[in-house]
Amino acid sequence: MDGSALIPEFDHEASLTRKTLERVPFEKGDWKPHEKSSPLLELATHLADIPSWVEVTLNQDVFEMDGPYELPEVDDVEALLELFDRNVASAREALSKASGEDLMGTWTLKAGGEVVFSMPRIAVLRGFCFNHTVHHRAQLGVYFRLLDVPVPSIYGPSADEAE
DSSP states (O other), rough: OOGGHHHHHHHHHHOOOOOOOOHOOGGTTTOOSOOOOSSSHHHHHHHHTTTTTHHHHHHEEEEEEEEEOOOOOOSOOOOHHHHHHHHHHHHHHHHHHHOOHHHSSSSEETTTEEEEEEEEEEEEEEIIIIIHHHHHHHHHHHHHHHOOOOOOOSSOOOOSSSO
């Protein structure tokens, strides 16, 4: 198996994520459901940024976190979608070039010079890129429900959409 085998799954999840990001109410960007939660805009921007991790995972053996995770700035839904679309395009390209050997190669995350974890790239792609996206997309769906923003259908109909 090479990286191109992951593209159908990636594309499917990306289309569902984009459908969710299209609904982000920027006027409520600072809103959060709990004091321990991320603000809505921060969560949405993080979700739009996650696909950029695919290229990092496939093109580097080690990633050193040398400070706090900084999100790109976006001013409106169009900028959020442009960020997401750019990241999806670079991720698809990286996946299309990845060999089976690349996928099974070890990738390491470090923080402050210390190894946080090392695992095969395929596990990083599935866990920290694909599944991480699903997790935060679902969180955003909860924010939408609490804010009365129509929740898009994802794996089946939502209460707001019948498909």
